[in-house]
Amino acid sequence: MKKTKRGRPPKDLAGDAQARILDAAQQLFLEKGFRSASIDDISELAPASKPTIYAHFPGKEALFAAVVARTIDSLTDFDGFVPEGRSIEDKLMSLGTAIVERVLEESLGMVRATIAESQRFPELSRNVHEAARDRSLAAVSQLLDDATQKLARTPRGPFSAKRSRATAQIFLDLILLPMLFRSLVGETSKDLEKELPGFVRERVSFFLAACETDW
Helix, strand or coil: CCCCCCCCCCHHHCCCHHHHHHHHHHHHHHHHCCCCCCHHHHHHHCCCCHHHHHHHCCCHHHHHHHHHHHHHHHHCCCCCCCCCCCCHHHHHHHHHHHHHHHHHHHHHHHHHHHHHCCCCCHHHHHHHHHHHHHHHHHHHHHHHHHHCCCCCCCCCCCCCCCCHHHHHHHHHHHHHHHHHHHHHCCCCHHHHHHHHHHHHHHHHHHHHHHHHHHC
């Protein structure tokens, strides 16, 4: 079997070198873990020469951070997303379900990889967590604001400008974190998907009841 020649890719593989490098790196980080995936492996899979890789990323840690950042960008890109349903509860259920499904389907592997490297690279892990939190809160805060437009607003209420991010954090903690934790400890996506509608409905009802009490 012929090995793919490293260096400049043939015309049928030509394209965005950075995207190819990130695709290859993500695949290898998920398959082997950060420590075992080498720049040589990434170079061969991309394909791209090592000088090309280092021209885009100063090292493997920077490459890992870029892969995670791209995953976060994809997860928090809700442009064009419109929650389904007529009632506030239906819209929040639609939003909650979409968030959980995105994370479980698109980023679970990168979450595991980041956790696995947290002791070796605590600063990287911390930066990834902070970036994911900030981007997620900004996106969910806006979506919650859109979905609850018909609710009465007060200057200090849970959907006020001053508290919108804190309210978004509570929403994520109620709906996403339990499912994410259960996935990380080995429960299958198939089993979680069966529970998801009832789980989200229960959590949304609790969330709205808490917001109503706050008002």
